[in-house]
Amino acid sequence: MSRSIEDVFDYLSNFENTNEWDPGTIQTTRTAGDGGLGTTYENRSQFMGRETELSYETIGFDRPTFFSARGTNKTATATDSMTFTRDGDRTQIHYRADFEFHGIVKLVAPLVVKPKLDALADETVEEIRQTLESR
Template sequence: MIRVERTMRVERPAEEVLRYLADFGNAPEWDPGTEACVRLDDGPVAEGASWRNTSRFRGRRTELTYRLERRAPDRLVFVGHNRTVTATDDIAVRAVDGGTVVHYRASLRFHGLAALAGPFLRGEFERLADAVADRLPRVLTDR
């Protein structure tokens, strides 16, 4: 399993940050690896909502189906899967003086033969997490 974590500060209220991040359809704006993220169901963004996420990683396009597994006032947990990987994005938000601290944790569990490549991909995922930590605060500030 690969885990990456980043902590960022943004100058927006925590409720606004959580509301924006809860809609995983916004991922192409803040996640440099995501090309598209389309909602698969209707209604309010609540636990159980799902999206088809199309990402590009190491020159290859991949699709995962993500589901919002947990939505709390200070935390979101999305779980995405396909036949090769299960990805968990765990996002915590905490109000601080004049803004919000966002703690982003991504975990990837590879399946089958892909599990053998997992350890060799850590550096790529660290770079991707760095790019998220750079882009997400800018996107939220510009909103």
């Protein structure tokens, strides 16, 4: 994408913007911090027809090349990581979302949840691309 690495990093590392680019997000609100390391967010999302809430904290912040946030609730831990690189006048994003499930969900996740997460990942990448191109 032909936007500066700083612009892309600033937009995506502000996790409140998941409202615009994450298809599962209903709302994300910053609860503490200045946007950097240790900033916390409350996220409400819909997945597989159910609403869920996660408390996120920024655990990696190295402007403009790396951002990571970890979200937790009683059934899952989600870690979103983004690495940003320059390729001439273009910015490339490597986005990864890792999920660790707890309790009974851990047993059914490989069969039921993982295929849905894979589809959501593809949709998320497309939404990021479209959102950044339209900004």
